[in-house]
Structure formats: structure tokens, C-alpha cells
Amino acid sequence: MSASASGPVLEARGLRYALGPRSILDDISLRVRPGDCIALLGANGAGKSTLLKILLGLLRPQAGEVLLDGAPLSGLGRREVARQLAYVPQSHTPSFPFTVTQIVGQGRLPFTGLGRAPGADDWRAVNQALADMHIEHLAGRVYTELSGGERQRVLIARALAQQARLILLDEPITGLDYGHQRRLLDHLQRLAERGYGILATTHRPEHALESANRALVLHQGRLLADGAPRAVIDAGLIDQLYQVKVRQIEVLPHRFFVPS
Amino acid sequence: MNDLSTPASLRADCRQPSRADFRTRWFWGGALLLLGTTILSLALGRYAVPLAELLQFLGAWLGSGDFPHERYALLHSLVVEVRLPRVLAAILVGAGLSVSGAAYQAVFRNPLVSPGLLGVLSGCAFGAALGMVLGLGGAWIPLLGGVTGLLAVAVGVGIAGLFRNSSILILVLGGIVSNALFNALLSVVKYLADPLDQLPSIVYWMLGSLSAVDSAVLAWTAPLLALAILAMCLLGRAIDALSLSDEEALSLGVPVRRLRYGIIALATLISALTVSIAGMVGWVGLLIPHLARLLVDPANARLVPMSACLGGLFLLVADDLARTLTRGEIPLGILTELLGAIAFVLVLNRVRRGWL
Secondary structure (H helix, E strand, C coil): CCCCCCCCCEEEEEEEEEECCEEEEEEEEEEECCCCEEEEEECCCCCHHHHHHHHHCCCCCCEEEEEECCEEHHHCCHHHHHCCEEEECCCCCCCCCCEHHHHHHHHHHHHHCCCCCCCHHHHHHHHHHHHHCCCHHHCCCEHHHCCHHHHHHHHHHHHHHCCCCEEEECCCCCCCCHHHHHHHHHHHHHHHHCCCEEEEEECCHHHHHHHCCEEEEEECCEEEEEECHHHHCCHHHHHHHHCCCEEEEEECCEEEEEEC | CCCCCCCHHHHHHHCCCCHHHHHHHHHHHHHHHHHHHHHHHHHCCCCCCCHHHHHHHHHHHCCCCCCCHHHHHHHHHHHHHHHHHHHHHHHHHHHHHHHHHHHHHHHCCCCCCCHHHHCHHHHHHHHHHHHHHCCCCCCHHHHHHHHHHHHHHHHHHHHHHHCCCCCHHHHHHHHHHHHHHHHHHHHHHHHHCCCCCHHHHHHHHHHCCCCCCCHHHHHHHHHHHHHHHHHHHHCHHHHHHHCCCHHHHHHCCCCHHHHHHHHHHHHHHHHHHHHHHHCCCCCHHHHHHHHHHHHCCCCHHHHHHHHHHHHHHHHHHHHHHHHHCCCCCCCHHHHHHHHHHHHHHHHHHHCCCCCC
8 A cells, every 4th residue: 555645634623721720731733644654742741642542533622623634523423533543641550351353353343333242254354353453362351460561562452443534642652662663763754654544642752763764742731843854843842842952963863962 | 242352354453362352251151151050040940940840841931842831831830930030130139230230340449349339329228118117018118229329329329420520439428427327317217117027027038039029110121221231331432532541531532520420320210220130249340240240351342241241140040049949038138248249259369460
């Protein structure tokens, strides 16, 4: 599949959200297209999670709208949205020891609904998703016994089983060890190359530089920058976002930040 | 049955052991055991019926085979009129409490939740006690108990609704308030009750028993209860979806709020019906789903039917003990709590997979 613009587009126009007098998001507009691998950066409390929830249709903005392929999200049915737009939460510990196959199988809920048992098509999609994330060997394992990195891959596999072309991830690499972080970022990059639209929130500017093809920067509820990671992320931005003075080191094509 | 097991043709693809097949065998094994115990329970009692004669009689009663006429009348009144309603009631109450326990545990995403969480049992106790103090007759007491049980849950959910926040925690807090409120009302009724006559019968009722199963009550509660249990068994996949976080469930297209309140309503109805049949029977709703989890995986399409089966079996055996151990009757609730406390420690000890 080419990484060109075929497939659904998620678009936010002029989003505003406030809790009482406190403004959380102000005038946010953005697009997620197939082939995008977007890193959403911002300090704690910048509004990343709120933005993610609004983009998923879980929260209603006080102004502005979210469009999925040109149609307002609020007017679409939940299952309809779920077939185009998937959500990968931070890896968590559920209360019940479901198996990996059962967790990934939940990705078929938008197709089967609650009443129908999954059929051959559904199992094909589940197995394909397991294969895509290279976790076939985990299929029969109990999810609650997996490591954080494995859990995160299972949750992404569930999003793939959902066959949604747009995937929004909430801090997918937080809590993972170095190796799992690297491999997960590679996975996300490859998915984008295959034509998925990926948007992931992150706390690490380096990851945006290494693996994203676009960076969105959220600062105090406003969209500070939207563009190629190398054009957007530099020592000045890091000072502005995190109030940390760093020195920038270029080893082309890489860019590092060290304490100054 | 809906389930998430892999069909045979595709199992090789994802190299999953054929565990699901193996595990449904537990259900059929349990069902057979339940049937056997049912027949045995019909034979047990102060007037024991030899098993061979009982089987012969059951055959004749169901319309095949002959049976001596004079014995038939005796056995009919003993087995069909006295023991069968009680045995059926034990199975239904046990299955109902277990099923609603399993559902509550999924809804609240917590394996330590029991069906009383939102106040249904306190509400039922208050209503039944009130009925006794007001001197209402037979069938009115369970009816009033059932209605106040539903009312208590409505109060709990309503209090949670005041906060315009659908979080599980707020719902739990609403349940705590409702439990406290109806316990206080129950205390008021107890305080006002005649200490020589009414108070003992309230206390006795709260211990739970099947000795006074009213066949008039059973006639309308039993079919309703059986239907509700069956419905819950068929809702396994929907119940699974509720153990996801709200954000996940919504983003998978699940109408999570409606589903949650629907399952709560059904589970509450089941608990209220069990209380109107047997009074307060503790521990079953918490213990049995755990026991079932040791045998089948947590997919509710299998867990709920397995819980129903085990719960029916457990309460049937407990009730057999209650009516045969001593010359008098041991209140069923006392037995289930004794057995339950011991069994729960064993279960906790054996739970390997995860949540502790």
C-alpha cells in the first residue's frame, strides 16, 4: 500500500475547551492524514490528554469541531468512528486475566457488535494483527502477566485488528525500557509507511526527532508549532516548553540535547 | 454461546492451545454434576427415599413406566410438592447470586465486589422487615423486599448521578450512601418492632433460609429469575466489554453507559428476586465467580454460565446440609458464610493468575 493520501483524514478546526474559568485548549487546528507519523509534544498539563480525548470524540469541545473524512465526529455513530479511528491507551493492568487473543479480539467489537460472536473474518484480522506486531508467540498468554513493552504491543495489535487507518496513542513509550522504546517507535514508523495515520503523545523530544515525520507542539493550551521535527524542535523550544536550558549537538542526521 | 475462542480451522494460525474446548468441558461436567446432585437431593431428607425407587417414581411422574399407586401419592406429595420446589429454589438462588456477582465484578472492574455493593441487599432487608412489622401476609413481604431492594439501587445510582460524573468510583460511593441509608432505616424498623415476636422473625429472615419457600412466591419469581439468569449468560461478550476502561470501550464503539446501567439493572433484579425467595444468603455472589475463574478463563461468555452452574450446585449442597445435618434446621445463610469463608481462603490461595 502506498503512503499517499488515500484513506480517512482526521481534522480539528478551532477547538476550544475550558474547565470553568480555566482554559485547557484554545484555538487548536490540525490534521492527521494517512502516512503521518506525528509526535504530539507538550509539558505536563499542556492539554495533550484533553486534546486526544476530543480528537477521539470522548469529550465535546466548547467551540470548534472534529471532522472525520469531512463529516463531524459528533454526528457519526460510535461504531462507525471506531472502524476508522483507533485509540491505544497507556498500557495498564486490567482486573481480569484475559488472554492476549481475547484482548486483541476486542478490536473486532466495532464489526461484531456486542451480540454476535466473532467469525472467520474476525479471527483472520486478529491473527494478522498479531503477526504485524510480531507477537504471535504471545497469543495464548495471559495479558496481565506480560511486561509493559509486550502489553503496549498487544494494545497496538488490538488497534490493528480494529482495521482503523488512523491510530491515536497516549504516551506509548512511557515506562518502557530502552530496547522496547526503540522497537515500538520503529513499529509506529513502519505503520505510517504502510499508510496508517499515527499520532502519539510523548515526553521525549528526541523521539519526535528520530521517528516522527511531523511534530505538533502544545504549549499552555495553544498549538505552538506544527511542522517537520527538525524544523520545530531545538534548544529554544525545549527551554520554552520545559524551562530547561540545554545545548544542542548536531551529528547529522541526528540532533541531541545535553544539559548546558 | 458467544465466545472469543478461536475456531478450530484457524487455531493453527495463531498457535493457540485448544484451551477453550477443554474449558467448556468444565461447564458440561458441572451441569451433569448439578443434575446428579439434584436427584440425590430429592432423595435426601428426614424421610429418605431409596434412590432406585426415586428414579422409578421420577420416570413415572414424567410419564414413562409404572409405579404402585399408593406409593405414588405419597412420593408425589413428598418429592414433587415438598422437596422439588425447595431444590429448584436452592439452584435458582445459588445460580442467580453467582451470576449477579460475576456481573457486578465485571461492571466495577474489581474481583472483590459482591452483589450488595449498590445497596440491593440492605434495601431488601429493610422492605422485608417493614412488611413484617406492618403485619403483611406471606407473599407481600418478599414483594415489598424486592421493590425496596430495587429502590435502594436506584437511590445509589441517583446519588452518583447528582455529580454528573459517570465514573465507577462515584457509583461505588453512591452505593455506600445507599447502603448506609437503608441500614439505618432497617435499624429504625427493628427498634420499632415487637421484641417478642417480630424482632426474632426479622433476625431469622436475615439469616436466609429456604425452609419456608412459599410456592405462591416461587411460582412468579422462579420463571422470572430463570429468564434473567439465562439473559445474563447470553450477555457474556457485552459484560467483557465493560471491564475495559470507559475511553477504550467507547473508542471500540461500545455504548458503555447504557450497557453498564443495563447490566446493573439486570443483576440487581436477579439479586432482589433471590432475596425474596430465600432472604439474605451471604458469600455466594463473591465466592462462586472466583471458583469459576479457577476452572474457565475470564471471558464472561464462559464465566457466567459456569458461575450459574457452580452457584446452583453450591447452594443446593449447602441447603441439603442445612436440612439434614441436625434435627432442626440450620439457617442457610449461616452455612454459606461458614463454608464460604473457608472456601474463599482456599480459593485465594489457589489464584495464580494475577490480580493480587
